[in-house]
Amino acid sequence: MSSGAHGTVVVGAGHGGVETAVELRGRGYDRPILLIGDDPHEPYQRPPLSKELKADEPPLLPLRTTSMLKDLDIEVWLGTRVGRLDRAARTVHTDDGRTRGYDHAVIATGARSRPLPIPGIELDGVHYLRDYDDARAIARRLPGCRDAVVIGAGFIGLEFAALAASVGVRVTVIEAGARAMGRAVSAPTSAHFAALHRAQGTELVFDVTVERIVDEGGRRAVVLADGRVARGALVLVGVGVVPNDEVAGDAGLPVENGVLVDDGLRTVDERIWAVGDCARYPSPYAPGTVRLESVQNATGQAATVAAAICGHREPYRDVPWFWSVQGPAKLQIAGLRHAESTAVVRPESRAGRLAVYCFRGEQLCAIETVNSAAEHLAARTAIERRIPITPADVVAEGFVLRDAVRTHQAA
Amino acid sequence: MVQVNFHTPDGEKISIDAPEGESVMQVAVQNGIRWIVGECGGSLMCATCHVYVDPDNSQRLGVASDDEDEMLEAAASPRTECSRLSCQIRLGEADQGINIHLPPTQR
Numbered sequence: 001m002s003s004g005a006h007g008t009v010v011v012g013a014g015h016g017g018v019e020t021a022v023e024l025r026g027r028g029y030d031r032p033i034l035l036i037g038d039d040p041h042e043p044y045q046r047p048p049l050s051k052e053l054k055a056d057e058p059p060l061l062p063l064r065t066t067s068m069l070k071d072l073d074i075e076v077w078l079g080t081r082v083g084r085l086d087r088a089a090r091t092v093h094t095d096d097g098r099t100r101g102y103d104h105a106v107i108a109t110g111a112r113s114r115p116l117p118i119p120g121i122e123l124d125g126v127h128y129l130r131d132y133d134d135a136r137a138i139a140r141r142l143p144g145c146r147d148a149v150v151i152g153a154g155f156i157g158l159e160f161a162a163l164a165a166s167v168g169v170r171v172t173v174i175e176a177g178a179r180a181m182g183r184a185v186s187a188p189t190s191a192h193f194a195a196l197h198r199a200q201g202t203e204l205v206f207d208v209t210v211e212r213i214v215d216e217g218g219r220r221a222v223v224l225a226d227g228r229v230a231r232g233a234l235v236l237v238g239v240g241v242v243p244n245d246e247v248a249g250d251a252g253l254p255v256e257n258g259v260l261v262d263d264g265l266r267t268v269d270e271r272i273w274a275v276g277d278c279a280r281y282p283s284p285y286a287p288g289t290v291r292l293e294s295v296q297n298a299t300g301q302a303a304t305v306a307a308a309i310c311g312h313r314e315p316y317r318d319v320p321w322f323w324s325v326q327g328p329a330k331l332q333i334a335g336l337r338h339a340e341s342t343a344v345v346r347p348e349s350r351a352g353r354l355a356v357y358c359f360r361g362e363q364l365c366a367i368e369t370v371n372s373a374a375e376h377l378a379a380r381t382a383i384e385r386r387i388p389i390t391p392a393d394v395v396a397e398g399f400v401l402r403d404a405v406r407t408h409q410a411a
Numbered sequence: 412m413v414q415v416n417f418h419t420p421d422g423e424k425i426s427i428d429a430p431e432g433e434s435v436m437q438v439a440v441q442n443g444i445r446w447i448v449g450e451c452g453g454s455l456m457c458a459t460c461h462v463y464v465d466p467d468n469s470q471r472l473g474v475a476s477d478d479e480d481e482m483l484e485a486a487a488s489p490r491t492e493c494s495r496l497s498c499q500i501r502l503g504e505a506d507q508g509i510n511i512h513l514p515p516t517q518r
Contacts, residue, residue: 022443026443026445045452047451047452047454048452051454061437061452062441063440063441064440064441064442064443065441065442068441068442068443072443295450295451295452296450299450323451323454323456325454330454330455330456332456373455373456373458373478373481373482373485374481374482374484374485376456377457377458377482377485378485402485
């Protein structure tokens with residue numbers, strides 16, 4: 001093959017990988033594009049997997065139609081794992097023995113469920129939830145399931161808990177930390193969601209680790225470090241994710257809980273980029289480097305990398321935002337909270353709503369809202385433009401963020 | 412199948428045959444109608460699937476929910492009485508030939 005035919009190889013066919021390929025074509029890139037994904041299913045939307053888990057055969061919502069990818073002349077290898085990236089030869093090698101050369105390679109390998117190394121984790125009825133096959137296995141087990149144990153009170157665990165409780169499953173959530181979604185949200189937001197889950201009949205147990213899981217004649221018994229036991233027909237393990245950075249690391253690229261990239265998402269190799277859950281980058285919205293797990297992060301970074309490959313290199317500066325749906329509560333987070341940030345709750349009288357403003361020193365760094373979509377959208381603007389809002393503003397009578405943003409923009 | 416006609420801001424018309432039950436946002440995103448972003452996947456979280464529904468087709472849709480109404484207020488392109496979030500428009504038989512006008516920007 002002549003070197004002129006190489007084009008771009010995208011490793012990973014999730015949100016970030018697919019968007020990189022599509023965006024390249026959108027920008028008129030006319031070299032070959034190969035998209036390689038290890039998931040056997042056509043590229044699909046991941047968020048619904050933990051948010052719409054009711055049917056026994058969950059819907060596979062495609063990211064783009066197969067015919068569209070074909071029309072765009074994007075070659076797709078599914079069910080294929082890339083085992084090696086040879087930077088000297090500029091080739092990627094798949095586990096099934098195929099090789100392809102590249103001018104540019106984009107690592108969009110995502111992340112996998114963090115394994116919980118305890119006895120009994122391999123038992124039937126113990127599930128992780130990351131990909132479509134996981135979701136299908138859980139959905140098939142759910143009908144007729146009367147009780148479930150969730151290990152980990154993060155987004156995935158609590159989204160599942162809310163869904164399961166809504167179909168009458170008695171859920172116990174075990175969390176090693178002191179509060180719900182403790183790494184992701186402020187204490188007031190944690191408390192809001194803990195109350196909501198308890199109102200649904202879910203039991204939340206904090207500050208305790210899990211020792212082992214035992215089979216009790218078809219039911220699972222989760223034995224805690226303090227000797228207590230939580231029982232359920234199904235156990236869901238949601239204790240975070242691990243980035244799939246091995247391909248990059250094995251190729252000699254710097255990795256540090258994620259593939260290290262610069263502010264334009266390029267690795268130290270000028271022909272290799274990384275986007276999405278697997279990429280660690282310097283964000284203008286937080287000190288040091290961050291690795292974010294969200295669709296918006298993956299697709300936004302994909303657009304930046306596609307532009308760069310087409311010769312328009314710019315730093316990635318999109319304001320990070322996240323969302324979660326748990327029962328009647330839609331949580332949205334704009335910006336990046338810091339462990340030491342101060343949380344200020346905006347006075348709110350409307351039922352079911354919450355708004356928490358997080359400050360790093362004097363600087364507004366994140367806003368968490370529940371069932372307040374318009375305030376969330378204003379929050380993204382406020383953080384992106386660094387509109388000066390103080391803790392005193394937030395608690396002042398009549399404070400409306402959108403008005404504050406408009407006033408500032410008009411000034 | 413239901414025919415959906417997308418009208419781009421520069422006057423182009425793109426017609427797509429979509430299965431009943433799909434949302435207009437899904438149809439647009441899957442088929443690369445780039446004026447619709449659908450960043451949140453249809454969870455009423457982002458207002459990046461804002462469209463203007465032709466008045467001739469809008470009667471069947473009913474009024475926007477409170478959530479949709481709040482999101483539309485925050486949409487990037489101006490809101491008009493034809494504004495809807497396309498993730499909330501689920502295609503049925505009655506929508507045959509629906510005309511969807513796309514706004515110039517979603518962000």
